Amino acid sequence: MSSKGPLKIENARQIALCTCMQSNHWPLCDATHHTLGGDGPKLIELDPRKTYYFCTCHKTKKSPYCDGSHENIEKDAPIK
Numbered sequence: 001m002s003s004k005g006p007l008k009i010e011n012a013r014q015i016a017l018c019t020c021m022q023s024n025h026w027p028l029c030d031a032t033h034h035t036l037g038g039d040g041p042k043l044i045e046l047d048p049r050k051t052y053y054f055c056t057c058h059k060t061k062k063s064p065y066c067d068g069s070h071e072n073i074e075k076d077a078p079i080k
């Protein structure tokens with residue numbers, strides 16, 4: 001498994017995080033849940049003056065925020 005690292009969000013007051021696990025723009029909701037079913041997004045209120053990093057690798061212990069766990073995925077990957 002490979003990860004590109006977290007999704008950086010700046011200058012935003014609110015984001016919609018996908019909860020149905022089917023979005024093509026993970027971790028953000030892209031409304032796929034309307035056609036494929038599943039629960040709707042979880043709305044997260046943000047401070048637009050701050051920068052946020054959201055987990056995209058599913059390994060964080062501080063969901064939905066990145067805690068740096070994606071760096072261990074690369075290190076722990078088997079050598080080919």
Ligand code: FES
Nearest residue numbers: 018020029032033
């Ligand atoms: S696409 Fe998954 S919650 Fe909207």
